[in-house]
Amino acid sequence: MDADTWALLDGGAGAEQSLRDNLAALQRWSFRPRNLAGITETRTATTFLGLDLAFPVITAPIGGDGLFHARGQCEIAAATAKAGIVPVVSEASRFPLETVAAASDGPKIMQLHAWGEPEEFLGFAKRAGKAGYSALCVTVDCPTLGWRERLMVRRFAVPDEEWSGNYGDIGATAATRLVAGTGSDWTWETLAAVRRQLELPLLVKGILTAEDAEQAVAAGVDAISVSNHGGRQLDCVPATLDQLPEVVAAVGGRIPVVLDGGIRRGADVLKALALGADVVMVGRLTAMALAAGGATGVYTALTLLREEFERSMLLAGRRTLDELDRSLLQQRPATGD
Template sequence: MTHSTDEQAIEPSGEPFATLEEIYVRARERLDADAWAVLDGGAGAEQTLRDNLAALRRWSFRPKYLSGVTNLITSTTFVGIDLAFPVLTAPIGGDGLFHERGQCETAAATAMAGIAPVISEASRFSLETVAAASDGPKVMQLHAWGEPDEFLALAQRACRAGYAALCVTIDCPTLGWRERAMSRRYLVPEEQWSGNYPATGASAAHRLISGFGSDWTWETLAQVRRRLEVPLLVKGVLTAEDAELAVGAGVDGIVVSNHGGRQLDCLPATMDQLPEVVDTVRGRVPVAVDGGIRRGSDVLKALALGADVVLVGRLTAMALAAGGAVALSAALRLLRAEFERSMLLAGRRSLKDIDRSMVRLSAAAAQ
């Protein structure tokens, strides 16, 4: 951490936004009601969406003062990808709703920030177009549906385009029951999510939307894993059982996720499930988490609960809506600066010093 970066974030000179909250407010102002319902909404009664946020608030820090902390070390490596700080942007489908260049802006901003994006398959833009938007490392996200050969064809396209790793989302055999958009009689227009499906591939995507389901099993995943040459993450693990199956299928990393409360409602909060997954995995593969991360101290809590890195979903989409790569760059600077400030205030110099002993359930939550 340099002090100049910090000072810029706190007393911005020429910075477009002084706080992350300003970015969220700008996104709300800029988006129309349909796009806002898609971005901000969850599934069903939105219990999981709320619980993700509430679970983070239940944890408090146990600081270690006079630890002689000066020069922070926040860089890390995740599935072979170097990150300046332990954050990736989460995949955001329907990206053209939020910015006319969608995930191309995400690719540009993450490269500037020294981190990596997980790029959604369900994009307005082809994966090749997004790949060309920056030189930075990228992860390509695909869904666990359709014929394995169709999946592998898309995966191989991603490898040819230079993606460093793949991420398969398992909690989306069909779309969640998204009532906010339903009550507006709104369906995300096909051109916003079909950039990767020239003709044939669209059939699987249509099946997904129509509630057809997926015939994939862990064995399907193990088979495709064996036929891939880049690291494969699995996104959507929430239990010890699925974590064990994922490791058994040969995956290279796990993302603890409930899709930001957008798929099955009434799933537990990700921060409540993270320790269970971490304890099951026992370091055999790295563990990422997403859900409810809105500020730097949330990143620190997730790491304290055992995550190696976090993914940020709505934060990314809101920043795109607030002003594309410029706003997302500002958001990532602010996120990093607050994360580093929190580390320093809590007396932890490097990521290695962050463990479960630095958080406790707040008294109210423990009752």
């Protein structure tokens, strides 16, 4: 991977405080294992939006995916189908959504942005349904691109063709919207009106507060992702794991909650589920594995993640996902500056 692409993948927004905080938040928790639990195997299969998952992980949407591998999200789709989980496919891709849909027989979720005319959004949603996608994901924390200084210093901008495979003859549209800094005129009322016209289940990605969680539920969405875009949008927002309990409490079990941000290990998945997440989303891990080895790299990374998660459950004395709760964790004492 060249240095510019690595800066895109590894970097965040502003001073990258939120990027660091996502990782640090996971380190502030320790396990309280229960021994002699008599467990010889774990059961990690679950469902999300009616889709079967071998373990409670989905992959995050990855824009500009062709920079990381020549076949980008097509390779991710093949790997996730083999691993028994589901990818969220980015709208801002080199590849049309139909091409990614055809890359594997596994179920897929299509990600779209909350900007532009609602009719355009609904047109993409109709395309996704026709192509066989099982659900939709709308990203609400990206009215424009974050202030990504690491890329500015390098004077690197993702080429238009890497963002705009879904736009045909108006290929620069996606990139123009993302970098223009003009924002979006969408409101929760816009989303609610769109939701009423959708046939597929809808996941909202980018929630950090109880207030927005309530708005999302009121808008009729089917799931929420607690996400700060991997620290790549507004810097100095809280770590997603820190906000997870607030959002879970606001949702009150009415819809599933996904945790996105900082997940690198199977033990991280265990911590997120113990704090109330139903599923976790992995982004940078997936993109790094894609760059390292295509579909084989992604499948290997997901297999290792699942094996460590299952081993961690066994060592913690928990047999099923229903047994994962706050009693499994304690906060580590502060160490000072």
